[in-house]
Amino acid sequence: MTRLVLLRHGESTANAGDVFAGHLDVPLTPAGVLEARAAAAGLAGWCPDVVHASPLVRAAGTAAIVRDLLAPDVEVEHHSALVERHYGVLQGLRRADARAxxxxxxxxxxxxxPDGVPPGGESLAMVHERLRPYWHEELLPRLESGRAVLVVAHGNSLRMLLAHVSGRQLREASAVEIPTAAPLRPEVRLPAR
Structure with a gap:
């Protein structure tokens, strides 16, 4: 049985505009709402006991849609550790403009x-460290108790969470492509007790 599903939010207005969103609170597009519904359809038959989500509206909205379709009685718990990385000077810029x-x-x-830091922002390694308490204090105990957990967050926070969950090296986790609203079922490496 799948104990953990990781889900990046559906397409946001920043994704559609090829903009670095970071901590900007951008909504889902209509296509993103459809992606969230399709993600729930792809998870049909699996019922989370717990839903964790980033509080940013694109992830919170995706989590609410998926929860409503899979497990309407389960409360969505928002965790600030799951927010997207802070992109510093890149936030709000189109990718092409940032490169120029x-x-x-x-x-x-x-x-x-892992250690690249945009001026005023966070590196992936910093996001990894930010997620350490969440992994050990929130997610891991639930998985160890056999609960099924859905985590809805962002590309970079999910990459770094994968490093904790699967024991991947940061460089390897940094290269993982995570499409919008495509459920991931990682193999969970529980620490030896």
């Missing part, structure tokens, strides 16, 4: 290397 302004190499380094 800062250089394609710098933007690529900031986006997908």
């Amino acid at each position: 302004r800062f250089g394609a190499e710098a933007v690529a380094c900031w986006r997908r290397t």
Whole structure:
């Protein structure tokens, strides 16, 4: 039985505009709402005991849609540790404009290397550390008790959560592509007790 499903939010207005959203609270597009419904349809027959979500509206909205279709009696718990990484000077910029302004190499380094930090923002390694208490204190105890958990968050927070869940190295986890609203069922590596 699948104990953990990770789900990136459906398409947001920032995704549609090819904009770095980060901590900006952007809504789902109509296509994103349909993606969330399709994700729930793809999970039909699986019922989460617990739903965790980032409080940012694109993830919270996706979580609410999926929960309503799979397990309407389960409360959605919002966890600030699950928010998207802070993109600093890149937030609100279109990707093409960011590459033109800062250089394609710098933007690529900031986006997908564990220690790349956009000015004023967070590195992936910082997001990984931010998620450590959530993994150990919130998610892991529920998984160890046999509960089925749905986590709805963002591309980068899910990449770094995968590093905790599966024991992947940060560089490997940083390279994982996570499409919008495509459920992931990672193999959970529980620590030896």
